[in-house]
Amino acid sequence: MNPPLDISQNKPLLWLMAIACGLCAGANYYCQPLIHSIQQYFNVPESQVALTVTFAQVSYALGLLFIVPVGDIVNKTKFIPVLMFFAAIGLLLCAFAVNLPMLWVGTIIAGLFSVAAQVLIPLATMAVKPEKTGEVVGFLMSGLLVGLLLSTSLAGLLSNLFNWKLIYAVSAVLMLIIAFLLKSKLPHVPIMKMSYAKIFQSMGHLLKQEPRLLYRALVGGFAFAAMSILFSTIAVLLTSEPFNLPDVLVGVATLIGVFGALSTTKIGKIADRGHTKALTWIGITILAISWGFLYFGGQSLISYVIGYGIINFGLATVHSSNQNIIFRLRPDAKSRINSIYMTIYFIGGACGSALGIYAWHHGGWAMTCVAGLCLVIGSAFFALLDMLYHSKVQTA
Template identity: 75%
Template sequence: MHTSADISQNKPLLMLMAVACGLCAGANYYCQPLISSIQHSFNVPQSQVALTVTFAQISYALGLLFIVPLGDIVNKTKFIPILMLGAAIGLGICALAVNLPMLWIGTITAGLFSVAAQVLIPLVTLAVRPEKIGETVGFLMSGLLVGILLSTSLSGLLSNLIHWKMIYILSAILMLVIAAILMRQLPNVSTMQMSYSSIFKSMGQLLKQERRLVYRSLLGGCVFAAMSMLFSTIAMLLTAPPFSLADVWVGVLTLVGVFGALSTQSVGKWADRGYNAKLTWAGCSIMAFSWLLLYIGGHSLLSYALGYGIISLGLAIVHSCNQNIIFQLNPAARSRINSIYMTSYFIGGACGSALGVYAWHHGGWTMVCLTGLVLAAAAAFFALLDQRYNLQHIQQKQS
């Protein structure tokens, strides 16, 4: 399955791939800080504009489930630029939108095809030496996570300086440029001969055969749910007294999460050396501790910022370990494995967003923090199940 060349030393190509991952992931988050601007532009109720965020999440989840598995049976070198072209078209439709339904069409199109990043990551695992998988995937994940964090800040900033459509115009152009370059530079890897329908049968078999994939997917869903609770409540907490921050400052504060995002390459290096279990426990512990800081952050902006940065670090650690483990399970099925894992990851995110809003309305910030702590405990439970299963598996091999 490996190419003859190892691209882990090709820093310019890896940097380009990391930017592509960030651009694709960020495409689903541009609309979040723009709801008020879009509402005034199209003169429609805010509740209708808010559906744009939901459509972005649903379309991305559908892309993860139905498009990403194709990466195992088609030429990824051609498939990835085609997906990026589709995402660029969707962003272009958003930029040209004259009404809300047209914006929805563009958002759904961009969401479906922006899963190119989740095909790109399995491709990289096939083009590097096995002992470099964690480090290389961690580097791409840094790009992806930074892209998500910067997307909301940049879209809000450009909206204030120029127009809310400017972020869509610039990202569509950049997406097309990077897709054209990647088409020439991406390595070729072999693919499997399999029909589209048999992909989903094999995904069911993978869930039965690979117990660690199940545990790590549930673990990933729990930690992203905890993070997503912050995404859905940050504006409600920080724009109200005692903070009363403007929207632009709320976006700036989220940039503290960049430090966590930039840690993924270092985490990947340690994961490659066999420290996955210890790193996972460290990540879960950090996430639990972050909720204590965030609770104090209900009255202290400094404590909130520290908690936000630390929970981002915990998420990055656990997510990097999860990917390092699942990509080792079955090299021939990495796109399908990534599809299963990332679908679970974003289902967790959607549930976390809903839980955050529910907790806020039924117990305020205290209930949000308690729920986040419960999710961190649930993540630790699945980490324990995974560790026990892995130890049993190792003992069976040795006996």
């Protein structure tokens, strides 16, 4: 029997969905603390291994663009477990990779299909009362972000205790188990009758009809790019002088971000009460402050950890505010709206990762921090445009 359509009170299902979101998010980030170990294992240049992070995010962005919109026109109850199954296949390829190209192929497959989380979230917003949207999305985002952060810690721990490949194998098995459990528990929601080709035509119309969607996507994209600079540089910074940390401690250093991730449910509740503008500017301010701590973190591990925790909280605040706004724009097109938003969001992440590598190799940690702050300024610029547009619409 399927659960009732209002799932806000169905805590076991929400927890299962949150775990699924966490597993899907983690699938793209295991490589971050493992770059040094992978480089030694395959005996290739570190810069090539660092590209694994970018491949993960680019493939995820492609999945967001070409796979997530399908959620509006198919049975999500079947679609989500199928996506998770193929993501597990990608993780298994990574676990048994015999060379770096094979790891890249597995990473790309896992990235493409782990977008299951971004089909789950719109489904949840369609199965709750409107006034509960922010709270439920925040809860699922907590699961996603905690999964992302724990993935790096567990990857480092298992790498130190056993082998860097073990995290991929364990994650693949867990992904298959959760997919099986979800198949019989997910709620059925309305399906639109539309061809695959028309999905993209309608997405173009959405961008024209809903300027706030584009503005908010760019706010999120620049904010996530600022955070993603750390994804491609954390391992090379903390495993070199003056820190010389092993993989396991690189992962542990990121655990401070869990506090920011756990805040998304509370942030969602505040956003539900109409405080999205204030939350956006608070989040952007926190992002800017974090780069001050991160700059001094080039020589102080304590400062780096504080900065990492603050930047996670700032990003969670901005992202939760954005999602609260966009999911209210067009209730009949939530998967497509999420696809547009998250595609731009993760393109920003991929660009941030690539920019982090470039800045590191051309100006060291100081240049990396300058790049991060510039991206925060970009996020603030589009937040200002969104605020001006929204004020104009309200006074019209």
